[in-house]
Amino acid sequence: MTEKLFEDKLGRVPERGEIVVVPIDLVYAHDGTFTLAFDVMKETPLLSRVFDPKRVALFIDHAAPAPTVAAALVHRAMRRFAREYGVRLFDVGTGISHQVVADEGLVKPGMFVVGADSHTVTGGAFAAFATGVGSTDAAIAMATGKLWMRVPEQVRLKLSGEAPGYIMGKDIVLTIIGMVRSDGMIYKAVEFQGEGLKTISMDSRMTISNMAVEMGAKVGLFPSDDVTREWYRVNHGTEVPVLEPDAGAEYDEELELELPRLEPVVAAPPNVDNVKPVRELEGLEVDQVFIGSCTNGRYEDYVAAARILKGRRVRDGVRCIAVPASRRVYERLLRNGIVDILVEAGCFVAFGTCGPCIGAHLGLLGEGEVAVSTTNRNFTGRMGHKESKVYLASPATAAAAAVTGRITDPREILPADARLMVVDPSYSFKP
Amino acid sequence: MARVIRGRAWVLGDNISTDHIISGKYKFAKINRLEDMLPYVFEEVIPEFYKKVQPGDVIVAGRGFGYGSSREHAPRLLKLAGVGAVLAKSFHRIFYRNSINIGLPVVIVHRIPEVTEQGDEIEVDLEAGVVRNVTKGVEERFQPPPQQLLEILEAGGIVEYIKKMNQLPW
Numbered sequence: 001m002t003e004k005l006f007e008d009k010l011g012r013v014p015e016r017g018e019i020v021v022v023p024i025d026l027v028y029a030h031d032g033t034f035t036l037a038f039d040v041m042k043e044t045p046l047l048s049r050v051f052d053p054k055r056v057a058l059f060i061d062h063a064a065p066a067p068t069v070a071a072a073l074v075h076r077a078m079r080r081f082a083r084e085y086g087v088r089l090f091d092v093g094t095g096i097s098h099q100v101v102a103d104e105g106l107v108k109p110g111m112f113v114v115g116a117d118s119h120t121v122t123g124g125a126f127a128a129f130a131t132g133v134g135s136t137d138a139a140i141a142m143a144t145g146k147l148w149m150r151v152p153e154q155v156r157l158k159l160s161g162e163a164p165g166y167i168m169g170k171d172i173v174l175t176i177i178g179m180v181r182s183d184g185m186i187y188k189a190v191e192f193q194g195e196g197l198k199t200i201s202m203d204s205r206m207t208i209s210n211m212a213v214e215m216g217a218k219v220g221l222f223p224s225d226d227v228t229r230e231w232y233r234v235n236h237g238t239e240v241p242v243l244e245p246d247a248g249a250e251y252d253e254e255l256e257l258e259l260p261r262l263e264p265v266v267a268a269p270p271n272v273d274n275v276k277p278v279r280e281l282e283g284l285e286v287d288q289v290f291i292g293s294c295t296n297g298r299y300e301d302y303v304a305a306a307r308i309l310k311g312r313r314v315r316d317g318v319r320c321i322a323v324p325a326s327r328r329v330y331e332r333l334l335r336n337g338i339v340d341i342l343v344e345a346g347c348f349v350a351f352g353t354c355g356p357c358i359g360a361h362l363g364l365l366g367e368g369e370v371a372v373s374t375t376n377r378n379f380t381g382r383m384g385h386k387e388s389k390v391y392l393a394s395p396a397t398a399a400a401a402a403v404t405g406r407i408t409d410p411r412e413i414l415p416a417d418a419r420l421m422v423v424d425p426s427y428s429f430k431p
Numbered sequence: 432m433a434r435v436i437r438g439r440a441w442v443l444g445d446n447i448s449t450d451h452i453i454s455g456k457y458k459f460a461k462i463n464r465l466e467d468m469l470p471y472v473f474e475e476v477i478p479e480f481y482k483k484v485q486p487g488d489v490i491v492a493g494r495g496f497g498y499g500s501s502r503e504h505a506p507r508l509l510k511l512a513g514v515g516a517v518l519a520k521s522f523h524r525i526f527y528r529n530s531i532n533i534g535l536p537v538v539i540v541h542r543i544p545e546v547t548e549q550g551d552e553i554e555v556d557l558e559a560g561v562v563r564n565v566t567k568g569v570e571e572r573f574q575p576p577p578q579q580l581l582e583i584l585e586a587g588g589i590v591e592y593i594k595k596m597n598q599l600p601w
Contacts, residue, residue, distance in 0.1 A: 032459070036503050063459045116503075118500050134528065136532040136533060186521055187524050218524055360459035364456060377500075381454050381456070
């Protein structure tokens with residue numbers, strides 16, 4: 001499928017490893033990466049322009065609203081830039097870029113998308129060749145609408161069978177990262193395929209594509225299938241094409257994951273590939289729970305948390321911070337009474353920001369503290385003090401820890417018939 | 432950038448992330464000025480690295496260097512601190528690309544990280560494609576970067592290269 005996406009842009013099939021210049025359909029940056037991109041544009045007359053304002057977007061999402069004067073100055077510069085060049089700016093509270101490009105329908109199957117953020121790979125869930133770049137590359141793409149790319153080796157990751165109801169996209173992707181390790185897919189395009197896909201929701205696909213970068217991949221691609229097309233109909237009232245690999249597509253590597261064998265997992269610090277079954281860590285005391293981020297701040301994620309938190313309380317001594325990834329997600333949670341469940345359980349509910357995940361604001365960790373977090377990285381000091389620890393988990397596992405104050409297998413709390421992946425985009429949670 | 436880089440080795444292990452190089456909690460406190468982040472480089476790995484490092488020093492690491500965030504601050508700050516090159520068994524792709532874009536030589540080698548100890552004298556000849564651990568008397572060859580990449584590195588990065596050529600590369 002990677003080959004087809006390149007072929008569509010170039011009018012020919014490129015070789016693996018070939019360096020090609022591709023037209024870019026969408027390029028974005030945020031308040032963590034904008035300043036360096038802007039510096040590049042300012043100091044290089046040839047780059048002091050925007051190739052197409054409709055294809056360039058800026059997001060104030062990493063430290064929003066501004067927790068420091070330094071951040072406020074960056075936000076101010078971004079608003080000015082957006083006015084001057086006529087590009088779209090998604091200001092404080094709109095949400096996290098990778099969620100908002102989906103909410104707004106800016107990412108579509110077949111597109112080439114680059115963002116000055118490693119989690120731009122989230123767009124692979126929509127069959128877009130979406131990948132992260134640095135600020136200089138983002139500036140070049142904003143100015144020229146083109147970027148060089150090395151055509152990646154292609155890996156087929158077959159998801160076979162059907163996942164048990166308590167499994168979420170996070171468990172799937174963490175299990176894969178544990179298998180292939182954090183450097184196992186460096187520079188490669190990973191394509192998710194197999195009959196298991198029809199049971200994997202768009203929200204979970206976004207989680208899986210999002211963390212493709214944690215195995216080193218350049219892109220984590222899903223096909224555009226019935227699930228994708230129904231999602232675009234319901235959310236955007238548009239028809240998108242089917243985009244699937246050809247039957248005889250050739251791959252450089254083939255892997256398989258049997259979904260029925262999965263169980264809830266966590267990634268223990270200090271590396272994302274340090275993946276263990278939740279049951280092996282049960283009982284470990286927790287100080288903070290964070291449910292949010294571009295990895296797990298979606299509707300499905302809070303439905304899962306609500307199933308566990310409804311009628312229960314966050315345990316005394318534990319902070320549970322819930323930050324829906326965008327205003328659109330927040331509104332849907334409000335309509336379905338899920339915000340009420342979170343607040344009544346004792347969660348701190350805030351508006352879309354990356355804050356806690358990157359240690360920017362809204363809940364840093366102190367010395368010796370332990371967090372269960374639905375985010376994507378558990379490196380030393382990532383969310384606060386260097387002697388704090390971050391365990392990455394699904395929203396169900398995180399919510400279970402919030403209730404018990406310890407790492408807990410969510411199966412002990414969830415009803416036996418729970419199905420956590422919400423494939424139907426019209427689904428409405430009934431409290 | 433000189434085509435031959437000479438300096439002392441700073442030895443690091445596997446999975447050194449861009450968070451290790453510049454942690455988000457420091458980066459976002461100083462987000463409007465790159466120079467202000469310099470004191471925090473490798474804060475939790477090699478405290479006061481910015482004071483200890485000498486121009487031309489070389490980082491010698493294991494697998495998966497530059498893991499994680501796309502923050503270009505990471506290679507820019509290493510260069511600003513005076514690091515002459517990064518040698519590792521493998522690099523994550525965004526860091527690798529960013530490093531070339533901003534003019535920090537990055538070289539994939541396998542034997543050198545096995546034999547190098549902290550403070551060893553390292554010599555990197557980019558054009559010839561040779562890394563030498565002078566202290567240990569070990570030499571390793573690598574595929575030298577293509578001419579255009581060498582020119583970008585020599586110019587000090589792609590922005591300087593574009594300015595020098597006065598045209599876009601495509």
